Each structure stands twice: as structure tokens, then as C-alpha cells.
Amino acid sequence: MIVADSKPLVEIAPLLAGSRRVLVLGCGGCVTVCRSGGLAEARELARRLAHPEFFPAGVPEFRVDAIERQCERDLLDAYLEAPPETDAVLSLACGVGVQMVSDALEPLPVFPALNTTFMGGADEAGLWREKCRGCGDCVLAYTGGICPIARCAKKLLNGPCGGTSNGSCEVDSTQPCAWALIYYRLRKQDKLHLLEEIFPTRDWRPGGGSGPRVRRRAGVAGGPGDFR
Amino acid sequence: MAYFQVNDRCTGCLACVRNCPASALDYRDEGPQRTLLHNMTRCARCGTCWRVCPRDAIEFQYLLRNRWDEVVTLELVRCRVCGEPVHTTRLAEAVDDRLEPLAEDLCARHRSQRASLAVAYPLAAGKGLKRERAS
Numbered sequence: 568m569i570v571a572d573s574k575p576l577v578e579i580a581p582l583l584a585g586s587r588r589v590l591v592l593g594c595g596g597c598v599t600v601c602r603s604g605g606l607a608e609a610r611e612l613a614r615r616l617a618h619p620e621f622f623p624a625g626v627p628e629f630r631v632d633a634i635e636r637q638c639e640r641d642l643l644d645a646y647l648e649a650p651p652e653t654d655a656v657l658s659l660a661c662g663v664g665v666q667m668v669s670d671a672l673e674p675l676p677v678f679p680a681l682n683t684t685f686m687g688g689a690d691e692a693g694l695w696r697e698k699c700r701g702c703g704d705c706v707l708a709y710t711g712g713i714c715p716i717a718r719c720a721k722k723l724l725n726g727p728c729g730g731t732s733n734g735s736c737e738v739d740s741t742q743p744c745a746w747a748l749i750y751y752r753l754r755k756q757d758k759l760h761l762l763e764e765i766f767p768t769r770d771w772r773p774g775g776g777s778g779p780r781v782r783r784r785a786g787v788a789g790g791p792g793d794f795r
Numbered sequence: 796m797a798y799f800q801v802n803d804r805c806t807g808c809l810a811c812v813r814n815c816p817a818s819a820l821d822y823r824d825e826g827p828q829r830t831l832l833h834n835m836t837r838c839a840r841c842g843t844c845w846r847v848c849p850r851d852a853i854e855f856q857y858l859l860r861n862r863w864d865e866v867v868t869l870e871l872v873r874c875r876v877c878g879e880p881v882h883t884t885r886l887a888e889a890v891d892d893r894l895e896p897l898a899e900d901l902c903a904r905h906r907s908q909r910a911s912l913a914v915a916y917p918l919a920a921g922k923g924l925k926r927e928r929a930s
Contacts (some may be wrong), residue, residue, distance in 0.1 A: 633839055635859050640844055646859055 568688070569597040569661045570695045571604060571681040573612070579657065580621035582678040586655040591616075591680070592647075593633030594660035604659030604681050608632040612659065612680060627650055627655075628649075635713065637664025643671040686717075703773025703780065709761050711752030718745035724766040798858050799833035799844075805852035807831065811844035820844060874902035 583589055591613040598604030613629035630650050635640060637660035647668070649656065653678050658665045661683040669677040685697040700717045706712060706724070716722045727746035730737025734747040755761050755774035775781075799820075807829045812820040819823040819837035823830045838858070843854035848853040877901040901909065 639842065641846065646856065
């Protein structure tokens, strides 16, 4: 899931200076589950922003809504309706949703209320850890299901750096060394021989190094090809 | 009201069933009738059905905004002074043996008011809240 954090109010409020009617728009996807951008957070953000301390010249009228996903254009076109006279939108989606809503409601200004942070998994209820960088060329089959690109601070592909210390990372000693985790996982799987393979210099183009990535799935939504 | 609804343009072509990535749609042909089936627990509300329907028959708005389901109805205890809901009878029964004093039928404001009166007028403790709620 995409994990995002709330921006500070003092960063958000100046973006809305001069606006009179603001739509605070939550997203029902990832950011609802990670408790940063759902309907509840949108309501709370509107409540906290509606204070003269942030708007000495007049507090805008805040209206709150949410849509199931802000990241699908046709869904937005069909079901997102900005209330009349809305002059700004504050989106609590990830960066994808903010851009999609910007496109759908152009030329209405759409501002981000969150900092999109990482793709992660919930190791415990309420605790998300980064697990994937979307590199486009997955190596998990060779690393015991532990990603060195997302979980090693240096993204090393051929074992730990010299700073690994008793299983901890030298960049942040509260974090485990990904390569220590990989070693112990492979040892349990009796696959330590995989560590003897050398990963060649990596081609980062599938990871976005050659520009934004685009995928079209054949057969989806009436497109060409057989979906099943 | 069902979450997955189609309007009378539905022809039963099964495009939605064939394309649902979550296998949340199915159908049953029985005698002279075809019935479209939907399983809400499987449904990802991805909208693929709505997109592929060649007749715009799927009323996707009911999967975006719909009614609340009533889940359980329990006996409620209200503040005996002002009538504000305090807790359910079942909650009181569940926690009474771990509470001192016991869960009582007073809201936080009137519990606090009674405690203040008890400190100020120890002899009149418990008699300060005379405006009992008319029931």
C-alpha cells in the first residue's frame, strides 16, 4: 500500500490564502487504511484549518468529501463533483491522486495535504515499513523475499556494506541490515549458494530511469485482447 | 438496498462477470431465467464492471455511497439526569467486576458534578442531583 503522512498545517494554510470555498477531498484507497487521508482525516483537517490563526483575512468555507479512489480518471469524471463556487481543492490522496484530481478539475487549483512517503506493508497494526521501490525488475526470488533495494539504505545488490553491525544498519541503527536479514532467511531456506551469484550492474530504466512508466493491459474495460 | 445494482438496460450479456478481476460477479441460469450474482466480500469496487458494460447498465454509485447496515441493537443506559447516552447494559455487565465504582447511569458531566457536591457538602452527598430525567 501507499503510505503517506500529513503535511503540517502551517505548510497547508498559506496554499489556501485568498480562497473562499475549499473542497477538502479524502481518498478511500491506501491513505484511508494508513490513516492519513480518508474521510475522517479530511474532516479533522478541515476542522483544524478553520481557524483565524491561519487565515487572518477570513477563514474560507471548508466542505469535506471523499471518493473511493482519486487515482482513476473515469471514476473522477463520473462521480467527483466540486460544490458550486469551489475555488480550491485540498486533496488528501497520494501524489497520484492529487495529479489525477488536478487533471479532472482543471483549471481549479488542487493542493496536496499529504507527503506521499513509500510503498509499504503493515508489519503490525498501525506500523508500516517500506518494502518496495517499484524498481521494475524484481530480485526477491534471489534474496529470500527481502528487497535490498527498498530495505538497504545503500540499495546494495551484492551483500552488506562494511558498516553492517550485529544485524543493524549503519545509516540507522534502529533498522535491521537488509543483507543480514537476507543472509539469515537464505540460510533457513538452505539457499546460501544464491549469495555466490553476482548481480551485474543494474539497468535502472525499468525503475523509472528512462522517464515515467506506462502500462496498458489488454482486454481491460473493453480494450483489445482477451482479459481472461 | 443492494450495493451492486443494474438498471433495466442490463441484457445479461455477462461482460461484467467475464471481466471482474475479483471474481465477485457470477450468474445462474435456471430454467427460463438468468440471474446475475454479486458477492460484496469479494468485490474490490474497482469499477471494471461499470467500465466494460456495453449498455451503461451498472449503477456504480451504489457501490460508492450506500446505506448503513444495522449490525446489532443493544439496550442503552442514559444519564438519569440529562438523558445523554452513557453505555449499553451489556457493556456495564461486562466491565462491572473490574470497575470501582461500578458503571453508573450518569454522564461524565453529572458524575463530575456529583463528585464536586460530595466534596463541598459531604452530608448531602448523593442528594445534589434532584432533577431526575422524566422518563
